[in-house]
Amino acid sequence: MNSTLVTFPSGLTSGRSTIVEAVPAGERHGLVVSETPFHPLDHTWPDQPADRGTIGGLPVVDCVTGARSGTGEIFLGPDIPARRGAEGWDWLVVHMTGTPLPVGAEVDLEVDAGYRAGLCAGHTGCHLAALALNAALADRWRKEARPDSLGRPDFDQAAITSSRINPYGSVDVYRLGKSLRKKGFSAEDLDPGKLARQVNDQLAAWVAADAPVRVEAPDRGLTARRTWHCTLPEGEASIPCGGTHVGRTGELAGIVAELSLDDATLTMRTGRAG
Numbered sequence: 001m002n003s004t005l006v007t008f009p010s011g012l013t014s015g016r017s018t019i020v021e022a023v024p025a026g027e028r029h030g031l032v033v034s035e036t037p038f039h040p041l042d043h044t045w046p047d048q049p050a051d052r053g054t055i056g057g058l059p060v061v062d063c064v065t066g067a068r069s070g071t072g073e074i075f076l077g078p079d080i081p082a083r084r085g086a087e088g089w090d091w092l093v094v095h096m097t098g099t100p101l102p103v104g105a106e107v108d109l110e111v112d113a114g115y116r117a118g119l120c121a122g123h124t125g126c127h128l129a130a131l132a133l134n135a136a137l138a139d140r141w142r143k144e145a146r147p148d149s150l151g152r153p154d155f156d157q158a159a160i161t162s163s164r165i166n167p168y169g170s171v172d173v174y175r176l177g178k179s180l181r182k183k184g185f186s187a188e189d190l191d192p193g194k195l196a197r198q199v200n201d202q203l204a205a206w207v208a209a210d211a212p213v214r215v216e217a218p219d220r221g222l223t224a225r226r227t228w229h230c231t232l233p234e235g236e237a238s239i240p241c242g243g244t245h246v247g248r249t250g251e252l253a254g255i256v257a258e259l260s261l262d263d264a265t266l267t268m269r270t271g272r273a274g
């Protein structure tokens with residue numbers, strides 16, 4: 001047996017493959033194929049929701065990550081006792097259905113392309129907003145911090161506690177606590193309104209640049225260490241990423257970020273204006 005091969009990193013939303021495993025999952029049936037266009041929820045960093053669509057004509061009611069141990073035991077989603085991509089495991093895309101399909105059957109896989117398009121826009125916007133936030137906060141670092149791919153102190157990586165992608169939007173939560181202060185970041189007199197204006201000016205410039213976006217993958221396995229790339233006027237931006245993206249930043253026309261500060265928690269929401 002092997003890990004599931006995935007075609008979503010290159011933007012595919014349909015395919016045809018063979019069912020290689022049926023995993024019991026309570027009332028549901030977890031179907032595994034050898035190759036799929038479906039993006040499952042990641043169990044380690046669950047930022048982008050699972051794709052919707054059909055397998056063999058049946059609705060995919062959920063799509064989760066599965067992991068098969070060396071002894072053949074399969075764990076699903078939060079029950080997986082290993083980190084994403086850990087050695088010694090097979091990593092599976094598990095399509096959940098209400099009705100079983102036989103192992104060995106050849107099936108069509110169709111992802112809901114409209115829903116996927118929204119998640120692609122939300123995910124690319126999330127990465128661009130994070131880079132714009134890093135730039136807007138760059139002068140608040142009193143010590144040398146690990147830089148992002150554009151050379152700014154990487155506030156996003158240093159402070160993020162959760163990231164959630166939704167259709168055409170995202171919600172990132174950052175912790176401005178003692179550990180960040182020890183790393184040299186000052187949150188003194190942080191004005192979320194002013195910060196949002198800086199982030200939005202940068203986002204508008206990057207949308208206007210219509211920069212190309214791509215996902216690089218070392219291999220086709222589900223947990224391959226893929227990287228998001230965007231060729232911005234400032235340079236080549238890159239962020240490790242397991243999700244899906246638009247082809248150009250121009251597709252994000254109208255994206256707006258909102259920032260709010262509550263105690264030591266900074267929240268950045270992105271979405272379409274109006």
Ligand SMILES: [Zn+2]
Nearest residue numbers: 240241242243
């Ligand atoms: Zn990502």
